[in-house]
Amino acid sequence: MFLSAFGFSQTDPVSENIFIITTDGFRWQEIFSGADAGLISNPRFVDDSSLMKQLYWDSTAEARRQKLMPFLWTTIATQGQIFGNRQYQNKMNVANLYKISYPGYNEMLTGYPDPFFIPNVPIRNRNTNILEYLNDKKEYQGKVAAFSSWNIFSAILNKKRNHLPGGCGYETLPDDGSVNNEMINEVQDSQVEKKHTRYDLLTYLSARNYIERNHPRVVLIGFGETDEFAHSGRYDMYLQQANNVDRMIAELWYYVQTSSFYRNKTTFIITTDHGRGKNPGTWYKHGILTSGSGETWFAVMGPGISAQGEIKNGKQIFQKQMASTIAVLLGEQFNSGKNKSGPISISRTLNDHLAIAKEIR
Numbered sequence: 001m002f003l004s005a006f007g008f009s010q011t012d013p014v015s016e017n018i019f020i021i022t023t024d025g026f027r028w029q030e031i032f033s034g035a036d037a038g039l040i041s042n043p044r045f046v047d048d049s050s051l052m053k054q055l056y057w058d059s060t061a062e063a064r065r066q067k068l069m070p071f072l073w074t075t076i077a078t079q080g081q082i083f084g085n086r087q088y089q090n091k092m093n094v095a096n097l098y099k100i101s102y103p104g105y106n107e108m109l110t111g112y113p114d115p116f117f118i119p120n121v122p123i124r125n126r127n128t129n130i131l132e133y134l135n136d137k138k139e140y141q142g143k144v145a146a147f148s149s150w151n152i153f154s155a156i157l158n159k160k161r162n163h164l165p166g167g168c169g170y171e172t173l174p175d176d177g178s179v180n181n182e183m184i185n186e187v188q189d190s191q192v193e194k195k196h197t198r199y200d201l202l203t204y205l206s207a208r209n210y211i212e213r214n215h216p217r218v219v220l221i222g223f224g225e226t227d228e229f230a231h232s233g234r235y236d237m238y239l240q241q242a243n244n245v246d247r248m249i250a251e252l253w254y255y256v257q258t259s260s261f262y263r264n265k266t267t268f269i270i271t272t273d274h275g276r277g278k279n280p281g282t283w284y285k286h287g288i289l290t291s292g293s294g295e296t297w298f299a300v301m302g303p304g305i306s307a308q309g310e311i312k313n314g315k316q317i318f319q320k321q322m323a324s325t326i327a328v329l330l331g332e333q334f335n336s337g338k339n340k341s342g343p344i345s346i347s348r349t350l351n352d353h354l355a356i357a358k359e360i361r
Helices: 028-033 049-056 061-068 070-079 101-110 130-135 179-189 200-214 225-231 235-257 319-329 350-360
Strands: 017-023 081-083 090-093 144-148 166-168 218-223 266-271 298-301 315-318
Touching: 017 235, 017 319, 028 061, 049 061, 049 235, 061 070, 061 235, 070 081, 070 235, 070 266, 070 298, 101 130, 101 319, 130 144, 130 218, 130 319, 144 200, 166 200, 179 200, 200 218, 200 235, 218 235, 225 235, 235 266, 266 319, 315 319
Parallel strands: 017 218, 017 266, 090 315, 144 166, 144 218
Antiparallel strands: 081 298, 266 298
């Protein structure tokens, strides 16, 4: 049995269920420092700086980030771990060359930073992802689902190949006999202009309804509006949407912890697919030529994970390690052929370390 001083056994499950939650293109700078002083005051990017400052500004980074993402910094920071604050040389990067969404999500979910360039278009992914790998195993069949705001996720996950349940973009939800799905479909059908990213709230409600009715063990929920607002140069709406995402995650955690099926048996992994420009003039962009686009972050909270909060030791981790990390937390090994990346070392609780040490002896 493999065991590192601060890691997980690759045969010992830590969690029975995992929810992977992403918010597209949300920078580590706002995660760890809250609203940017220059951007929140810039009329080019913010319609009402005075109001935004009332909502999200404070004199310290710690206070600003808690105003922006209160659940992350009051609950996850006290019960889990948050990686990627480069001010402490704690770095998370993408390993793919391109630093845009399709390569980013492919890397995250397959463990393989594919050198073959696929732009953000609906080309079916040739690589096996961790969701379909798990779904092919007897104990997870029919217990894996994926929901996303961005419609290209269907191709990234290659749902034509693996038939994972869920909904990406404005896909019509199946008639499951629930009023919720019927209402969501009606709202989606009423949209005159259906863009490639649907409203995150619809994604959340779709996923939440499926989770409550079907109790899947592994769920991907991909939010997309943070990236949409950033590309539009709307720093005010970018912040607002991050705050909305934080609130939806909080609501989902409350459901999980009040559900007999999920309570104290479920891990949340929260991350992003790429960074953005690190300068005031490039924050809204990302890609191979924009400095900062490869800088990311992630947070984790769940059973057996020690409450270390913000990780401040110097360390380099990569997005390509996420797929193996998901597998290891479930007590599995992700052997897709192309995945050569080991899991991220996440500290366990002292009680778990002592229990494993006793087993080894």
